[in-house]
Amino acid sequence: MGDLKKYFPESIGLKSIFKCCGLCMLMPVFLASAVGDWQSFASILNWDPLIWKNDTLYAGSSGGLLRLSEEQFEVFTNSDGTLSHAKLSALFLDDEGNILAGTGAGKAIIDIIDKNGRSRHLDLGLNEITHITGNGANVFMAAIKGLAPGIAHLLRVGDEYIFRDFFDQFPMQISRIYQLALLNDTLYAGTNQGLLRTDIRQPNLKPASAWERTATSIGSAEVKVLSVFDGNLFFTLGQNLCLYENGQYSVEKTSLSATSILTFFKYDTTYYYSQSATVYQRDNTGRRWHTDFIVPGPVISSEICGDDLVLGLQNRGIVKLNLRGEILHTFIPDSPFSEGYTSMAKGGDGTLALANYAGHSLLRKGRWHNLIRSNQHTAIHSQQSEAFSADTLAYTVIGLPLVFDVLISSNNILYTSFQGVHIDLARINYAPVVKPGPVFYVNLDHYLDYGILDTTNDLFDGSEASTAGSAQYVVSRGMAEGKDGSVWIINAHASNGEPLIRILPNGEKIKYSVAESGDKLQVLGREMAFDERNRLWIANQSHRENQPVTTGGITIYDLVRNEWFLLTTAEGLVHNDLFSIDRDIDGSMWVVTAGGVQNILSPATLSSGNFSTVMKNNVRPPLNGLGDVNVSKVRIDSRGNKWFLTTDGGVRIYQRNGVWFNKGYGYNMQNSPLLSDVVYDAVFDSQSGKAYLLTSEGLNTVITPWADPIESEDKIFAYPQPFRPGIEPRLIFANIPDQSTLIISTVNGRHLLTLPPTDSSNQGHEIHWDGRLDNGQFLNRGVYLYFVYNVDGLRFTGKIAIL
CATH class of the missing domain: 2.40.128.630 (Lipocalin)
Structure with missing residues (x-):
């Protein structure tokens, strides 16, 4: 927050968006400091629609509701309670200053924010809201309900909006309503089958007979855009620009762009x-x-x-x-430059990197910096803007390959693996600065040090051995870093039978083959993780129907003894098709298989003579409690909590103490501000307890109770001070050591309240108190003492002020 010049230097031409030149403009600052606080991040670069009212500009975006005035720039999302979802698809301001927003992904909610900033949410069972229009008393929304397009009608009664009806019967069959427009008492709807209209004064708009297909005299193509000015209707009809004026339709211009x-x-x-x-x-x-x-x-x-x-x-x-x-x-x-990120990683310095085929977005100290792929131009700026910040790196990616994995190594090199990339230069019509390949890398301390790892010197190999494969089509998947700083990369579908690559810290590259492993190494590895003894575990895909035929299971490579092992259903796996693997803090491994989730103890030693016998005793039965969701990945935080990422149910969290978090439901769209129930990846900041959740609709962060243990009482404090019970939701006692008890008393020592470690108010390194005593009454105004102590003998005394 601060002066405009700080955030928008004159070198990029950003003095002010308004008339006055000396304005102060506030950038969106997302504060999430207490356990349970959420943030939502998605691109806020696309402002659509734009609405100007009362010297304020409003806009929708994939990252929330944007409001820009002479004094500040604000972003409202689901994490602050303003919206039901951060993705905003439609926006309307009525003549009283109330905001109606269509939000959501897959499930659409109507969020109504009144002129005083209060929000309420209407769930009409809609799947999508594409456009909103209205007049003083009526609001109409183009929407999808189930598979049917239709129009939802709201009536304004006083300061409230109430649902009246949903209209989905029309004179012709349509699959999409793009936009709506009101011209006096006539409602127009632009559809994929042309222009519809109705008189909204009719008592019943439900039947198809209440609607008329119009403008047929000038064509019958789709109508995507409608605008009303001075009693006239401008609209597009296919590739024609048309006008409705004085009761007549006419074509104003032809040959508009179709895209x-x-x-x-x-x-x-x-x-x-x-x-x-x-x-x-x-x-x-x-x-x-x-x-x-x-x-x-x-x-x-x-x-x-x-x-x-x-x-x-x-x-x-x-x-x-x-x-x-x-x-x-x-x-x-300030924003990530794109959408559709599918993988992420966190570096040792706290840098968070999101990746897709178009580049990377880096979150550093609360600010975004983007490394955008360019086909031919590299541009690194010596000074980065504190508004939108980006550099471009010239490298080539043919097509739209999926990013499988991202790794930030201990020497701060960012690696990104692409699951399927064409390296055939004949497919592109220019000479790239850096030609295509399956793995991109960049030095995060020096962006000009970047490149692509490809088939040069037979490092990676094409996939001609697989069905419909090609020597020019290369697949890379999971990556992992060993204790010596080596980076290991899976070259899936490698036709030469060398599916594992190791890049040493000195740049030397070593390849491992199926043959030298005695067929223990597989050509369809997915993810990798090292156990505490620096043995590499590879979760393999089972592929039995056609070439390449693979067993699957888990490949284990003992680097010290140069021995290979293969763990399968013969040793207790419930299925040989594995999706994900991660190491627990106790040294054991957790795996996601097609048959369920299992925990596997990592033995002190392994040998070919006793491998099967030992592992049969170390493979645990499938974990119960996940039968209603599709688990795709497992990620484990620094406190040993298992985060199971799903494609349909958000995140399930199996705590280290054997108890499912939040009664087994974890975090999902119904019980939290999670942007989507499709969760791609998760990483953790152990110091703060922050979890980063990458979803199909953007990035969430949440402060969890599972930060690193606090072993000192030196930094305990309480906020806000003074605290107003019943007005402010909670008084937070922060930096609390593990297993602490909190006691509140009067200044002369009379006991008022005890909150033990087992109380629901204890959030790990924080205690959240609503100001109520055991009798349910709020604590009276005054100054009070609080005492914190734990089983390790730590003691702390502080004061709180109550208003």
Whole structure:
């Protein structure tokens, strides 16, 4: 938070988005300091739609509701309780200043934020909300319910909105309603089958007969965009720009782009539309449209703000221009640059790295920095902006390969493995700076030190041995770092039978073959982990139907003795098809198989003579409690809690004490601000207890009770001070040592309350107290003492003030 110049240096042209030049603008700051606090992160670079009202600009984004005024920039998400979900798909402001937002992914909720900032949420059983429009008393929402497109109708009664009906019967069968528009008492709906309209004064809009297909005289293509100005309706009909005026339909312009987003706006008496990076102006006399000016990127939204124009640019925030096309200011907020991240890693310095095929987003000390892939241009900036921050690295990825794994090594090298990448240069029409390959690397201390690991010197091998494989198609999967700093990488489907690569700290590379392992090493490894004795465990895919035929199971490689072992159902695995593996703090291994989750003790020694006998005693039965979800990965935090990531139920957490967290439900979309029940990855900050959860809809963080043990009472404190019971939700006693008891008394020593370690208020390294005594009454105003002690003899005394 601070002066605008601090966050938007003049070198990038960001003085202010408003008229006044000396403004102070606040950047979004996400504070999550107490156990149970959540944050939601997704890209906030695409502002759509834009709404200007009362000198404030509102916008929707994948990362929340954005509000920009002369004084501050704010982001509202589900983690602060404003929205039901951070992903906002539709936005409407009524004439009283109430905000209606369509949010969610897969399940859509209508969030209503009144002019005083209070939120309430309407669940109408919708799957998606695509557009909202309304007048003084009515709000209409284009939506999907089940598989059926329709229109939800809300009525405003006083200060409340109530649901009236859902309309899904129309004169023709449609699969999509794109936008809605109200022209006086006529509601228009742009659909994939043309333009619909109805008179909203009719008593019943449910039957198909209440709706009319219109504009058929000029065509029957899809209608994606609708805008009303001065009693006229502008709309797109296929690739035509059309006008409804004085009861007549006409085609104003033909040959619009079929793929670019189109937006309308009007200033004074002149009409405009934008498409791609061009703004067109209408000659109202001759009714001709001509190019007015070019903007620095594809336009996705537009809004007139006073005498100026604000455009939302694809992945570039917003730009403010005058009506001559001269750029006045640009606003690109601090944000990850993209969406669709599928894997992440955390470095020793706390850097969090998210990855997809288009690049990486790094979260460092609360700020994002992006390393964006460019086909031909590298640009590293000597000074990074405290607003949107990015560099570009020139390397090539053909197609849209899935990122399988990300690793930040102990020497701060970021590695990213691609599960399937074409390295055939004939498939691209330019000479890349760095040619394609299955593993990308970059030195996080020096971004110019980057590159691609490929088939050069036979390091990686193509997949021609697999069904429909090709020597030009290379697959890499899991990665792991050994105690000596070596980085190990799986080259799945390797046709030469060398599916395991080791990169030594000095850069030397070693390959391991199926043959030299005695067929214990498999060509379809998925994930890897080292046990406490530096033995490498590889979770293998079982592939029995066609080539390459693999057994699966777990390959174990003893580096010291150079011995290989294969653990299968013969030793007690419930299934040979393994998805994930991780090491527990007690040295045992946890695996996710197609038949369930198992714990495997890691023996002190292994030998080929007794391997099967020893491991039969070390493989535990499947863990109960996960039968209702599809587990895809296991990740284990520094306190030994097992986090089972699922594709349909969020995260289940099996605590070290053998108790399922939150009665077995863990974190999901129903009981927490988790952005999606599809969770791709999880990493942990042991010092703070923060868990990072990468989902299909963005990144969540949550402060858990499982930070590293606190072994001193020196940093205990209580906040907020003074505390107002019943107004503020909780008084937090922070930096509490493990197994601590809290006692509250008067200053003269009269006992008032004891909270033992087993109390629900104890959140590990924090105690959360609502201000109530055992009799249910709030503690009276005054100054009180609190005492903290634990079984190890730690003692602390402090004071709290109650208002």
